[in-house]
Amino acid sequence: MHIVDVIIIVLYIVLTLGVGIWISKRASKGLDSYFLGGKSIKWYYLGLSNGSGMFDVSGTAWMVGVLFLYGAKSFMFMWIWPVWNQVFIMIFLAAWIRRSNIMTGSEWILTRFGDDRPGRASHLIVAIFAVIASIGFIAYFFEGVGKFMTIILPWDFSLISGDNILLTSDQSYALILIFLTTIYTIKGGMFSVVATEVLQYAIMVVAGVLVAIYAFVEVTDVQLYSIISEDWGAIFFDTNLKGTWTGKYEAFNTLVDTQGYKMFGAFIGMSLFKGFFASIAGPTPGFDMQRILSTKSVKEAAYMSGFTNLILFIPRYLLIGGVVVLALVFIAPDMASSASLSLADLEVILPKVINNHVPIGIKGLLLAGLLAAFMSTFSAFVNSSPAYIVNDIYKKYFKPTASDRHYIRVSHLASIVVVTLGVVMGFFADSINSITLWITSALYGGYVAANFLKWVWWRFNGWGYFWGMTSGLIIATLQFIVDKNKANFEVDTVMYHIAQIPTIYMFLVIFAVSLLGSILGTILTPATDMKTLKKFYANVRPWGLWNPVYKELNEEDNSFTKNSDFWSDMMNCVIGIVWQSSMILLPIYFMIRDYSMTLIAFVIFAITTAILKFTWLDKVRKYEN
Secondary structure: OEEEEHHHHHHHHHHHHHHHHHHHHHHHHOOHHHHHHHHOOOOHHHHHHHHHHOOHHHHHHHHHHHHHHHHHHHHHHHHHHOOOHHHHHHHHHHHHHHHOOOOOHHHHHHHHHHOOHHHHHHHHHHHHHHHHHHHHHHHHHHHHHHHHHHHHHHOOOOHHHHEEEEOOOEEEEHHHHHHHHHHHHHHHHHHHHHHHHHHHHHHHEEEHHHHHHHHHHOOOOHHOOOOOHHHHOOOOOOOOOOOOOOOOOOOHHHHHHHHHHHHHHHHHHHHHHHHHHHHOOOOOOOOOHHHHHOOOHHHHHHHHHHHHHHHHHHHHHHHHHHHHHHHHHHHHHHOOOOOOOOOHHHOOHHHHHHHHOOOOOOOHHHHHHHHHHHOOOOOOOOHHHHHHHHHHHHHHHHHHOOOOHHHOOOOOOHHHHHHHHHHHHHOOOOOOOHHHHHHHHHHHHHHHHHHHHHHHHHHOOOOHHHHHHHHHHHHHHHHHHHHOOOOHHOOOHHEEEHHHHOOHHHHHHHHHHHHHHHHHHOOOOOOOOHHHHHHHHHHOOOEEHHHHHHHHHHHHOOOOOOOOOHHHHHHHHHHHHHHHHHHHHHHHHHOOOOHHHHHHHHHHHHHHHHHHHHHHHHHOOOOOO
């Protein structure tokens, strides 16, 4: 690595730590200040912070791999997260969530089910889910950033004792970065996280634009189109996914056949099903929800969520597209000739391109940008998960009265525990892809059913929520254990065949078990107190099956009206999904020099933006502060 690149990276790390620690003094005023920034941070800063937190290095490495192998239609792979969640939040969920005026997602549950025994059971299980999800995401970041740094940096940090490797080099690098990021996150809470993430977002955008320009200058159209086919740039698909690589690149077709997405029609159908229910279920209780709750008002919560969509996808996919173009020309020939081509080769495309095919200066900025991506996402989870431990478990059940200083100290300890557990889980992860699929399919599968029903069905109660979430978490955990041990099952046994089912398709099983637990837990126990339901419905105003509650409120005040925005909200969500997809495809087509498709994507972006201005933005402006 050239000294110029080293200096850029060191300056970035020093600047980030300096800003995070300098601004941390503002976090000492109490829990609200520490976890939500005192609800005083501007919505556009929170939007930049939210977008920065989603710009993670593990996800970027994964997206580079799938775009490289599958081409433009890989934008649909994003649906398994699901990215639609951001559209549904922007259209209506941000307003529903922010009206609660509380600190965490699990505390919000008490406003829905009450503060009695079933309400507290539901409150506790969602806090546990939030912590488990954070641990899973930290493991995901640990696995990704370690692989990334090992290929980029020349120094071997392996820890060896005799013939035993105690720590590999990638694990050592990941631990160093996690330690540095944890310092300023624990010290400054939300203020430090937002301040550093705004800085990190700026660095990521500059890095992405520079890489895109360099790829445009360095790679000619002839070089690019001698490798990719017309089908590589197509977004239409058949029921079965066929590899489109030809000539000496046919080895990539074998990789397409073995990655579990061969039945592409079924995969897309599953992604659509999961995307709809997971999106209406709302954000998982993590950093995304914390940003919504940190806004000054309902109006600003909606603004922030829309702004996150707008600033995230185009710069991110300029970076991804630029890296893929360089990889197609400079790395694909060697990869295709490898005798041991595997998924692992896709996951290291990003660091290999940076290491060997990006010039001095730009390399340093890009490394700083990707470090920023890791640190911003990691810090967001480290800030959000202790809020659930301290506010929703420790404060509520163990020590309800104590000083703010005491609670903040406990949150520091909680942060360290969560990070440690996440790192331990990261040691056992096989790949970025395996942990991505576990989070998006198994863990989300246990979350979706109960959190979908809580919005739309008045009879759904605290016990239903508790048993729905609990059964989903149990099945998701069993799926993870079975997947980790699938090599140990005897061939042709029942457990062997279960272990071979791709994780994405296990979502249906986990969703069904969780839905059954939700419904049985509800119908076998009494309904939530009507007073609690009326207060919740009058405040949050969701649409759905709320007729008995609405009738009682209307009898008390005949001017009270029902939320009848379901169809308009759903139409806006469809438009928003097209809008979001155009922002992903626009930079991809631009980077592969398909200018006719670039123009089409831009026109779709412009039209959907104009429609949303009238159907969504003008409506949001009428919200009360």
